[in-house]
């Protein structure tokens with residue numbers, strides 16, 4: 001999956017909807033939280049890997065632990 005493509009995200013069987021504009025398409029990237037940034041986000045007890053979802057509509061950023069999210073590109077959605 002290319003990181004340049006917009007994706008929809010599913011967590012715990014529910015689509016991740018943007019809390020601001022209600023959109024469902026995101027730019028995403030996987031990040032590894034260094035101890036410094038993990039402290040910043042207050043997630044030291046969780047996995048150091050996280051997925052950043054940036055809403056393609058309004059730019060609101062949401063942060064998820066890696067492994068809890070299913071990301072699908074438009075192409076993958078059409079195949080289902």
Ligand SMILES: [Zn+2]
Pocket residue numbers: 018019020021022023055056057058059060
């Ligand atoms: Zn949004």
